[in-house]
Amino acid sequence: MEDVQGRPDPRAIPINQVGIKAIRHPVRIRDRSEGEQHTIALCNMYVSLPQHFKGTHMSRFVEILNAHDREISVDSFQEIVRTMRERLDADAARLEMQFPYFINKAAPISGVKSLMDYEVSFVGESSHDQYRQTIGVQVPVTSLCPCSKSIADYGAHNQRSHVQVRVRANDWIWIEEIIDLVEEEASCQLYGLLKRPDEKFVTEYAYDHPKFVEDMVRDVAIRLKGDSRVDWFSVSSENFESIHNHSAYAMIEMDK
CATH class of the missing domain: 3.10.270.10 (Urate Oxidase;)
Known part of the structure; x- marks a missing residue:
């Protein structure tokens, strides 16, 4: 099937950030007292888009998230960003995660x-x-x-x-x-x-x-x-x- 996103774009305007927002994914975070804790992160994933491409491949962002086991860890964070750049043929990539973190306080x-x-x-x-x-x-x-x-x-x-x-x-x-x-x-x-x-x-x-x-x-x-x-x-x-x-x-x- 034709890769429509890969068509040339005549407007010649690059895009700084294009991608997906507000996708939830389980994460595993190091915990100073308990060793680690599991929580759910809200993720935003972006790459830059050169002026000669019509669009990016949105499905690849989800594939990249799911390829790193069931849970993301801090240790795998840099690897995910690197993979985003490579898989989407981008000059720049950005991954944002926001999640609740719990501490048992006396x-x-x-x-x-x-x-x-x-x-x-x-x-x-x-x-x-x-x-x-x-x-x-x-x-x-x-x-x-x-x-x-x-x-x-x-x-x-x-x-x-x-x-x-x-x-x-x-x-x-x-x-x-x-x-x-x-x-x-x-x-x-x-x-x-x-x-x-x-x-x-x-x-x-x-x-x-x-x-x-x-x-x-x-x-x-x-x-x-x-x-x-x-x-x-x-x-x-x-x-x-x-x-x-x-x-x-x-x-x-x-x-x-």
Whole structure:
């Protein structure tokens, strides 16, 4: 049968990214405490398309995913991106995966355990025989406003914040390490389950550790800047304000 996608295209306009989005696939991720955990990733797969091709072969993306066993692992990530470039005759390829990652956390006083979920992303890019991989983690935390604490006779307003960290590293970094780093720099970390003594603790802990959104990203950036394994990073924080109908936001990006 004729390869319609392979027909020449007279418009002579290359396409930066063409492919498939939002395909779900099982993945296997290394877990610092349990060895590994299994989860489901939402995948986007793209390649570049030269100006002389009419289209790409969409079915090949799915074939490539299914060819790497039933589950994708971090170790097979680069191989998948390389295969995308080769099978689709492309100069560049990009694979994005986003998935929930779970940690069993103990409450600070009672010790009762519950699962906390974090949004994790992997992005692999290959072009001109160079490969680059970025790990992203979104960590929900508590932030308490220093200004509110300073001017109020009692109490201070706080909010839940989403801190997004993305790193490119030259050595292995655990997902849990990134989560720990962010939670240590927040006004307080979050837990899936709290008893009354725990609730008292986290409320008072946040009050003793007030931070603006600017403080949050700067303190995390200092930690990442001092980690020799990290070549590039970005850190952002969105604070979902409790006394405003808008969010506060800050972002730092650094190529070391």
